[in-house]
Amino acid sequence: MMKRKLRMGMVGGGQGAFIGAVHRIAARMDGLIDLVCGAFSSDPARSKATGESLFLPADRVYGSFEEMMEREAQLPEGERMDFVSIVTPNHLHFAPARAALERGFHVVLDKPMTFNLQEAEQLAALVQRTGLLLCLTHTYTGYPMVKEARQIVASGRLGKIRKVYVEYPQGWLSEPIEGGENKQANWRTDPGKSGIAGCMGDIGTHAFNLAEYVTGLKVVKLCAQINTVVPGRKLDDDGAVLLVFDNGATGVLMASQIAAGEENCLKIRVYGEKGGLEWKQDEANSLWLKWLHQPAQLLRTGGPELSAFARHNTRVPAGHPEGYLEAFANLYRNFALTLQARLSGETVRPEWLDFPGVEEGVRGMRFIEKVIESGKSQQKWVEF
Structure with a gap:
């Protein structure tokens, strides 16, 4: 297995948002992922403020997802994000997911996958063409x-x-x-x-x-x-x-x-x-x-x-309750283990592949x- 953490970017999840914070907790839980960049709001000032609150360097906090995809793709392979987590309302799922896949970034996407079925089918075709991973966060399958x-x-x-x-x-x-x-x-x-x-x-x-x-x-x-x-x-x-x-x-x-x-x-x-x-x-x-x-x-x-x-x-051992955040984190962990194995050319275990993807979307x-x-x-x- 590869010897480094995966680097995650985020679109959405700015101050006042609900699900973005849940995604960040879930991604951190198993120590496999670091948040390295983000375009947290369509308001550049709010995006910047969110980045500061998350202790990100100013040059990795972007005013739009378009800027983020373009600039991250230009960074050296050892610095740029490995995947992006998209935690926006439904109507803002498709465009950043498409932009990420077209630039070679894997995707974690909040549900439902897109605004309409036509967008979902276009995204599925893009995932198939690129061979990249897409995880759809249907949390409850993580229990x-x-x-x-x-x-x-x-x-x-x-x-x-x-x-x-x-x-x-x-x-x-x-x-x-x-x-x-x-x-x-x-x-x-x-x-x-x-x-x-x-x-x-x-x-x-x-x-x-x-x-x-x-x-x-x-x-x-x-x-x-x-x-x-x-x-x-x-x-x-x-x-x-x-x-x-x-x-x-x-x-x-x-x-x-x-x-x-x-x-x-x-x-x-x-x-x-x-x-x-x-x-x-x-x-x-x-x-x-x-x-x-x-x-x-x-x-x-x-x-x-x-x-x-x-x-x-x-x-944790029997009798210690595990709940929603742990179930959410299981999706991120399985996605991360699968991606790490693919990046290092190692075999992916069936348990790791057990996360919702583009077909479910x-x-x-x-x-x-x-x-x-x-x-x-x-x-x-x-x-x-």
């Missing part, structure tokens, strides 16, 4: 017990999968808080920045990604009811989707941001011929297995009987498009 759930389904222990329930209720948009000081509410409810979907693009894509990741199945058809509950809101804030998977299994996906009192209550249940499993983020260290002809079984993070994938993504954007299409249709069922 050890989510990875264990995937391995249990893949092993066949549950039998053929028949039914999938996945839900993501939040309550933070139960009132019309957009239009005020809440930047997150403002852009996430703005069609010009979020895209054609609100709730379904923001958290519905997480639920969709989790369902496909855990089961290993692909959605082939869906039927959606999409609601805008808060008066005057421009995008959906609630909805439910019936799913049909490629093995014939059926499912139900629910996402809501007007479930008053809920925080981030993500939950998935998967049922096969022989048994089922249940995981929820509120108790992320636990995975329930429920059997047809024997008592239910509780698996816990750190247990000796878990798969190599779960063990690789666990940092395209499917997420297609989910958004098809859900909104179905939601507006009288016929309802649409082919995926």
Whole structure:
């Protein structure tokens, strides 16, 4: 393995932003990555102030992502960034990602991948042409017990999968808080920045990604009811989707941001011929297995009987809670280990390759498009 840390640049994540700080924590957690440069805001003064607060040298803090890509590409190979982390609102994902890939930089990108499906397909073609890595931060696939759930389904222990329930209720948009000081509410409810979907693009894509990741199945058809509950809101804030998977299994996906009192209550249940499993983020260290002809079984993070994938993504002994930040960091670590191995010509382990990429990004954007299409249709069922 190579003997140096990877050098990361960042687009977005300036002062007052939420997810940029989370990305920086996640990238630092395992000591594999250093933040070396950034274009943290479309406002050059704010970008500079953010760079100063992060103790970056002034000549590595840029006023725009275009300037950053151009100048970083001109630096010697031993100094310039290895990859860029893009943590902007949805409408500002595609252009910096394309600029980075065209200049030979690998990419970590916040979800959903782009503003629309057309951009996602263009980005996928560019990744394929360049051969560069792209990690999409669908955080919840980073939890050890989510990875264990995937391995249990893949092993066949549950039998053929028949039914999938996945839900993501939040309550933070139960009132019309957009239009005020809440930047997150403002852009996430703005069609010009979020895209054609609100709730379904923001958290519905997480639920969709989790369902496909855990089961290993692909959605082939869906039927959606999409609601805008808060008066005057421009995008959906609630909805439910019936799913049909490629093995014939059926499912139900629910996402809501007007479930008053809920925080981030993500939950998935998967049922096969022989048994089922249940995981929820509120108790992320636990995975329930429920059997047809024997008592239910509780698996816990750190247990000796878990798969190599779960063990690789666990940092502390059993009984010590690991949560959202660690799951987020698992995506960065797996991406970093894969990139380090590629740069040094070494073999990439399967556990390292276990992070969401451009294929998941395209499917997420297609989910958004098809859900909104179905939601507006009288016929309802649409082919995926």
